[in-house]
Amino acid sequence: MGRIIGIDLGTTNTVAAFVDGGEPRIIPNDRGSHLTPSVVAFTVSGDILVGESARNQAVVNAERTVLYIKRSMGRKRAIEVDGVQYSPPQISALILKKVKADAERYLGDEVREAVIAVPAHFSDPQRKATVEAGRLAGLTVLRIINEPTAAALAYGTRFRGDKRIVVYDLGGGTFDATCLQTEGDTFTVKASCGDNHLGGLDFDAALNRAVIEQFSEQAGFDFSSDPVLMQQLGELVERAKIELSSSDHASVALPFFVAGGKPLHLQCSIRRAQFDRLAESLVQKSIDLTLRAISDASFDRDGIDSLVLSGGSSRIPLVQRRLREELGVKEVALVNPDEIVALGAAVQAQMLVDSSQEVELRDVVSCTLGVEIDNGRFVALIRKQTQIPAETRRTFTTVTDNQSAVEIHVLQGEELNAGANQSLGRFLLSGIREGARGEPRIEVRFSVDADGIAHVAARDKDTGASQQITVHPVSDEDDQQRLHSRVSVFLERIEQLSRRADADIDDRFRKEIEDLTAHARRALERGDLKTMRESYVALETIIDELQLIVAEPEADDAGA
Numbered sequence: 001m002g003r004i005i006g007i008d009l010g011t012t013n014t015v016a017a018f019v020d021g022g023e024p025r026i027i028p029n030d031r032g033s034h035l036t037p038s039v040v041a042f043t044v045s046g047d048i049l050v051g052e053s054a055r056n057q058a059v060v061n062a063e064r065t066v067l068y069i070k071r072s073m074g075r076k077r078a079i080e081v082d083g084v085q086y087s088p089p090q091i092s093a094l095i096l097k098k099v100k101a102d103a104e105r106y107l108g109d110e111v112r113e114a115v116i117a118v119p120a121h122f123s124d125p126q127r128k129a130t131v132e133a134g135r136l137a138g139l140t141v142l143r144i145i146n147e148p149t150a151a152a153l154a155y156g157t158r159f160r161g162d163k164r165i166v167v168y169d170l171g172g173g174t175f176d177a178t179c180l181q182t183e184g185d186t187f188t189v190k191a192s193c194g195d196n197h198l199g200g201l202d203f204d205a206a207l208n209r210a211v212i213e214q215f216s217e218q219a220g221f222d223f224s225s226d227p228v229l230m231q232q233l234g235e236l237v238e239r240a241k242i243e244l245s246s247s248d249h250a251s252v253a254l255p256f257f258v259a260g261g262k263p264l265h266l267q268c269s270i271r272r273a274q275f276d277r278l279a280e281s282l283v284q285k286s287i288d289l290t291l292r293a294i295s296d297a298s299f300d301r302d303g304i305d306s307l308v309l310s311g312g313s314s315r316i317p318l319v320q321r322r323l324r325e326e327l328g329v330k331e332v333a334l335v336n337p338d339e340i341v342a343l344g345a346a347v348q349a350q351m352l353v354d355s356s357q358e359v360e361l362r363d364v365v366s367c368t369l370g371v372e373i374d375n376g377r378f379v380a381l382i383r384k385q386t387q388i389p390a391e392t393r394r395t396f397t398t399v400t401d402n403q404s405a406v407e408i409h410v411l412q413g414e415e416l417n418a419g420a421n422q423s424l425g426r427f428l429l430s431g432i433r434e435g436a437r438g439e440p441r442i443e444v445r446f447s448v449d450a451d452g453i454a455h456v457a458a459r460d461k462d463t464g465a466s467q468q469i470t471v472h473p474v475s476d477e478d479d480q481q482r483l484h485s486r487v488s489v490f491l492e493r494i495e496q497l498s499r500r501a502d503a504d505i506d507d508r509f510r511k512e513i514e515d516l517t518a519h520a521r522r523a524l525e526r527g528d529l530k531t532m533r534e535s536y537v538a539l540e541t542i543i544d545e546l547q548l549i550v551a552e553p554e555a556d557d558a559g560a
């Protein structure tokens with residue numbers, strides 16, 4: 001019948017686990033290691049390497065090696081190697097395929113199903129891309145679980161009873177703070193806050209900058225201008241960072257190499273206190289988000305029973321010191337933060353196939369889901385921290401007579417201005433019965449399933465007929481193109497209207513038009529999406545005002 005496994009598909013490492021006799025256990029890879037580097041490489045001879053072998057050749061084959069693919073999941077960005085384009089799920093699938101093969105060899109059984117963990121703050125497209133990666137690897141993804149929730153589940157038996165738990169999960173590329181409450185055998189996630197771009201890579205970058213400065217001074221040239229040296233340095237710096245978690249100092253050395261015709265030997269020593277100063281603002285950012293999650297969960301800072309540390313970067317001593325200072329918790333669970341998420345994903349996997357399991361899990365929506373309304377405002381439909389699965393209904397209608405279709409723009413995010421949130425897709429409700437405007441009533445059902453993935457369905461309330469829905473996922477590029485053409489059209493329209501209304505425009509308004517149009521033109525030139533979105537709303541208001549000015553004399557003319 002095959003086995004089910006739990007997978008932590010990490011930015012830097014991937015880990016798999018299964019439940020054996022009621023206890024979750026890590027599945028070692030073909031080299032006996034618990035962590036498989038999330039690295040894929042394409043060799044000149046056409047082989048595909050995954051894991052340690054890919055990482056070991058990364059420096060000498062940088063242009064055919066793909067690192068940190070998790071950071072690109074959910075984006076429409078293709079990775080090109082030797083003229084072949086790969087989507088992020090295709091690259092992730094190669095990692096999952098290896099994990100599947102290693103698990104099958106270790107368990108001596110076929111593995112067809114999996115639970116994959118993702119950062120709590122992964123957006124809808126990122127979750128869908130993860131399910132797709134699993135499918136491409138030949139795995140049915142039975143559930144997507146949030147990493148911090150998995151981390152807490154791994155300690156499940158320990159937390160039976162009435163406990164308030166905070167999970168601090170700082171990995172290679174992402175950060176999440178999650179507050180859970182246990183009551184009997186029920187785990188309820190109360191709140192989750194995080195940052196999809198805060199993790200070990202940012203600590204590496206901070207340390208890298210400091211080392212480059214020292215090396216550039218020693219070498220007498222700008223070190224960052226040499227990509228090969230930079231790649232070598234990147235690995236050495238990460239190693240030094242890890243060393244600083246257990247030693248008071250670490251050194252970075254690039255022994256004997258030639259650059260600019262000069263033989264060089266560079267070395268520098270970093271003290272932990274120095275690293276702490278570089279890391280301080282990043283750690284503070286994570287602490288602030290943790291405190292926000294605690295407040296969102298309505299937990300009392302003094303009433304936290306346990307702090308669970310997860311993700312490799314939670315080993316940084318400054319992180320642990322600052323957390324103890326801020327939270328003063330009684331118990332800190334730090335057993336292998338690299339493995340805890342995979343262990344929890346395996347526990348969840350077992351819960352799904354074994355109905356005798358008593359533990360119940362309730363998670364929350366990590367990003368608000370809503371729609372854009374006429375004036376570019378965002379209306380929330382399912383709010384952040386709502387328990388999943390969640391569902392809401394909203395009735396839409398038409399704005400013109402005999403309108404046969406309505407476009408609904410669904411977004412995810414916390415901003416009031418729709419343009420500042422992430423677009424999930426545009427849904428076209430077509431085949432609406434002809435009628436006076438405002439008459440048709442189409443009920444749209446928005447839901448977020450147990451994987452945190454959004455769904456939309458529509459029904460004509462009067463006839464009961466389901467509406468046809470077409471989904472157009474919006475990529476960054478599509479969004480940019482669409483905005484570019486809309487802003488250009490608006491600029492042209494403003495020019496025409498300004499000419500017609502010229503004599504009736506006062507100085508203040510003229511200045512406002514000049515400033516805003518110049519600002520919008522610069523945004524178009526630079527391809528600056530954020531400013532284009534802001535300009536779009538501002539230009540629309542100007543067009544409205546100009547139309548009023550132009551309409552007045554025209555009305556007079558007509559009446560004359």
Ligand code: AMP
Nearest residue numbers: 010012171172200242245311312313315
């Ligand atoms: P994860 O995504 O959970 O596998 O975390 C990987 C990140 O943790 C990478 O950025 C590593 O450099 C970092 N990391 C692993 N071990 C340590 C350590 N002992 N001290 C500091 N950072 C670490």
